[in-house]
Amino acid sequence: MGSIVPASGMGVARRGSRYAGRALARIDSQTEIGLAEIESKTELQVAKVAALGYVGKRALIEVAGLSNLEQRLTAIDPTSIGRYQSIVDIVAIEAAGVVSDTVRRVSR
DSSP: OTTOOOHHHHHHHHHHHHHHHHHHHHHHHHHHHHHHHHHHHHHHHHHHHHHHHHHHHHHHHHHHHHHHHHHHHHHHOGGGHHHHHHHHHHHHHHHHHHHHHHHHHHHO
16 A cells, blocks of 8 residues: 555645646746747838838939939030039938938937
8 A cells, every 4th residue: 555645745746737837838928928029129120221221222313313414414515514513412412411310210
């Protein structure tokens, strides 16, 4: 009869097993939440980079188009080169300002 285990010992083992199971479930849940937070922050950073890239590309394309137009108009009327250059320079400076403002706004 020495091999019979008292019933009260089994209850303690089961209680401990349930406690361990709940603890593991909590850890798993916390891990999932932590990973979701990291993924969310990562997606936000990627969106910021994409926005900055888009604004920068558009500014470059617009300024390049104006520079091209400036060259064509200068070929037609070389006496107005100073005015053409001034206009393109002003637009380029303002475009750079827009890109800079975008960087500040998006980085917040």
